[in-house]
Amino acid sequence: MPTDHHDRTEAALSEPLGSRLTVPRLRPDVLPRPGLVRQLSAIATPGRLTAVVAGTGWGKSTLLTLWAGRQSEPRLAWFSVEPTDNDPARFWASVVAGLSRIAGNAGSADGALPRLLATAGTRAADDVVPALVRELEQETEPLSLVMDDYHLITDPEVHRGMAVLAAHLPAALRLVVSSRSWVTLPDGPHPSGGISGISPNISPDITAWHLRFSAAESAELLRNADPAMAADELAFLHEQTDGWAAGLHLAASSLANRPATTSIATALRSANGHIEKYLLGQVLAQVPEDMQAFLLRTSILQRLTPELCAAVTGRPDAADLLDRIERDQLFLVPLDESGEWFRYQHLFAAVLAQQLQHSEPHLVPELHRRAARWYDDQRMPVEGVQHALQADPALAAELVARHAVPVCFRGDQDIVLSWFAELGEELSRSDPALCVARCTVAAAGGDGAEMNRWAGFAARAIELPDTPPAVVRATRIGLATTKWGWAYYSGDVGSSLRDVQRARELAADDLTPWRTGTALALSLFRSRQRQEADALLTDVGATAEKHNEFLITMISHGVRAIIAADDLRHEDAERLATAAEEIALRYALREHYAAYSYHMARGWNSLRRGDYAQATQPLRRARQLIRRGPLALETIEVLTATAIVEQRLGFFDPSARHLGEARQLLMRCLDPGYLVADPRDLRLSRPPTRPARPPADLSYREAEVLGLVGEGLTTDKVAERLGLSPRTVHAHLRSIYRKINVKTRPAAVRWAIAHGVTSPPTVDPPAAGPPEGDPPSGRGSA
Structure with a gap:
């Protein structure tokens, strides 16, 4: 918990997003293709996913750009997908950023989506x-969202998120996706806050057959390059390219300045079916040598900007x-309106x-090194490591050791693991810093x-002769801190205290003592040394805030609030909980799992006062947040406090479930230490018998529906549980609303609890969402 998790959106926001979220500019000679644009417009209706699927060079992006330029409404978001988007956090951060430009509060700085993206432990699809x-x-x-080049995505978690979106498209959204191939998405039920039933694939609506140029279109394009071309020459080129847009453009570019004595058949016969030779001989060979060198040496880059090209090629005139x-239309695609x-x-x-x-194999590693260093200087570690891995193991090791932990803690663990896989175990085992990072x-x-395996490798690595003392010390501090986290999070308080004390001894002159101070305070509190823990947290919180370590500050206030509530210092508990909440709101931490602390403090404070109803909501929120993180002991406390409140209010079934879950977690803890709410101290009471017949003339089926809704199930989940369709559940809800004289879902839940039809919800609500009213007539979201 004391580790500073980076904003999961940092990876996307540190890049020039405008270049990826802007409709590409069209070449001046592009054909308008009005018929194809009208066909796409007829298919791409709101509430529908439209797929443009064809191989490379068939003009998918051009068609989407033409279509985007002819939309009557201005609300259109564009997302150019790249290989580095094979990470759910990066992919969905870009989608949210694009939609935020056109869709009200979606993705705004104070919206729920950035907070979720900033939260360690969240999953994009869930x-x-x-x-x-x-x-x-x-x-x-x-409104419209265009995703171009989706075929570059191979990550299953991104596909799973897309499956959720595809299966439950909002009624106002046009989703248009281009890909080189069909995309198979996961199928089956999906527990994601009211979303279930996933579309199996993205099947094509527009294919290469639709995209191929007609003979007339081919002739128009080619005559723009060479007005003197005869009809038989045009027909020959159309036949040879089969209407393939890229081939036609290649032909037009290469034949524009052909000698008059060279026939088209002669020029293209050898290139037919050998596009690579055609490009090299008829396009690349036509440019000056200095331009050829620049083109070749910048081909290692996925995206180009003048500064990056200058760094890689050494050309100040990049x-x-x-x-x-x-200007020469050498297949350069602009990615933003500013031309950067x-x-x-x-x-x-x-x-x-x-x-x-x-031609220059010896130069390739150096080009990648230059790109890696440029990206590293720009604080773009993912791209920097990617280039370093292709060129220089030593540089790659240096960058991975430096960036692996921060990138992992912002939610990109899969990317980091891929780095280590490419480095190889032998190299990683020989480097103490890499061992600690791994x-x-x-x-x-x-x-x-x-x-433990990598901790052993690290210990052996620093035993080698001539290992610098500073490396030995840094390795031992890193291992002790990591071991503290593992011990504490898994419920071994005694070991955690020994590990953190060892780290503090090693880091006695550390200039950032709050990093180990929070860990020590938590272990002291669990060891029943609450006064020492409270005093240390006070110092840690003040020092961390001065150094802009706001997560540590929030944690210190929140844990101190829990201690105050447990000591019956009710006013101090509320004051500290408010201070923690203010930090969370100010620095986008309210969705971080560590924010559970001030909600738990308020719930425990109300419980200790005997105000059980007041404790329900903060404990519910604490339960939702704590499930996102690795904190076993804190999860046990929240579940037990919830069970106590539910039992005092007479809701025995959910109390038994939460208490059982807490006890199961406790059984896995070797040395849990002190718990403010200990499941071993709570005994279950027997619930009273419920009425034989449902109240208010509800049918037994209506009572079942209302009971499940009251327990927090969404409409889709109720339908799944009872074997009904969502439409039938909506019909039951409308009848229930009429019989019990309510108009909204929350009112119905309160009525159900008051009349014994259900207990308080046991399924945690989503972090944010629209207010629920009358049952919708169409989609099956609750």
Whole structure:
């Protein structure tokens, strides 16, 4: 808990998002293709996913750009997908950022979506996408989201999130996706806050058959390049390219300045079916040597900007060269309106990269090194490590050791694990800093065996002769801190106290004592040394805030509030909980799992006062947050406090469930230490018998529906539980509302609790969402 988790959106927001969220500019010679645009407009209606699926070079992006430019409403978001988007946090941060420009509060600085994205422990498909759907359901006017090049996504978690979105598209949203191939999405039920039943695939609506140029369109494009071309020559080129847009553009570019004595058949016969040779011989060979060198050496880059190209090639005139490439239409695709970021057409880039390996293989590693250092200087570690891994193991090791833990803690653990896989175990085992980083990543993922294995490698690595003392000390501090986290989070308080004391001894002259101070305070509190813990947390919170360590500050206030509530210092508890909440609100921490602390403090404070009804809501919120993190002991306390409140209020079934869950967790803890709410101290009472017949003339089926709704189940989940359709559940709800004389879902839940039809909800509500009213007539979200 004391580790400072980075904002999960930092990876996307640190990049030039405008270059990826802007409709690309069209070339001046592009054909308007009005018929195809009208066909796409007829298919891409609100509430529907429309897929444009075809191989490379068929003009998918051009069609989408033409279509986007002809939309009557201005609310259109564009997202150019890249290979680095194979990470759920990065992918959905970009989607939210794009939609925030057109869809009201979706993704705004004070909205729920950025808070969810900033929360360690959330999953895109389970938390972010359902919240996004709920926000977009509030939109009443049509809006469009275009995802270009979705075929670059291979990550199953991104696909799972897309499946959720595809299966439950808001009524106002047009979702248009382009891909080189069909995309198979996960199928089956999905427990994500009211969203279930996932669409199995993204099947094509527009294919290569639709995208192929007609003979007339091919002739128009080619005559723009060479007005003197005869009809038989045009027909020959159309036949040879089969209407393939990229092939036609390649032909037009290469034939524009052909000698008059060279026939088209002769020029293209050898290139037919050999696009790579065609590009090299008829396009690349036509540019000056300095331009060729620039094209080849920048082909290692997925995206181009003048500064990056200058750093990689050593050419101070990189901006001028990019301008020339764009003017000469050498397959340079602008990615933003300002003309700062570009990429090469994918096929062209592949040919350039292959030629670079053939002509200057010795230079490729150095080009990647330069790119890695440039990205590192720009604080873009994912791209920097990606280039370093392709060129220089030593540089890659340096960057991975430095960035692995921060990138992991912001939610990109899969990316970090892929780095270690590419480095290889032999290299990682020989570097103490890499061993500690790998150990910490394993602990963050809950893999104790892997954590211990890498801790052993680190210990052996620093035993080697000539290891610098500073490296030995830093390694031992890192291992002790990681071991503290593992011991504490798994409920071994005695070991955690020894580990953190060892870390404090090693870091006696550390200039950032709050990092180990919070850990020591938590272990002291669990060891029944609450006064020492409270005093240390006071110092830690004040020092951390001065150094902008606001997560540590929030934790210190929240835990002190729990201690005050447990000591019956009710006013101090509320004051400290308010201070923690203010920090959380000010610095976007309210969705972090550690924010559970001030909710738990308020719930425990109300419980200790005997105000059980007042304790219900803060404990429910604490329960929701604590499930996102690794805190076993704190989870036990929240569940037990909830069970106490429910039992005092007479809701015995959920009390038994929560108490049982707390006791199961406790059985896994080797040395739990002191718990403010201990499940071993709570005995269950027997519930009274409920009425034989439902009240208010409700039918037995209506009582079942209302009971499940009162327990927190969504409409889809009620339908699934009872074997009904969502439409039938909606009909039952309308009848129930009429019989019990209520108009909203919350009112119905309160009525059900008051009349013994149900108990308080046992399923935690979503973090944010629209107010619930009358049952909707269409979609099955609660």
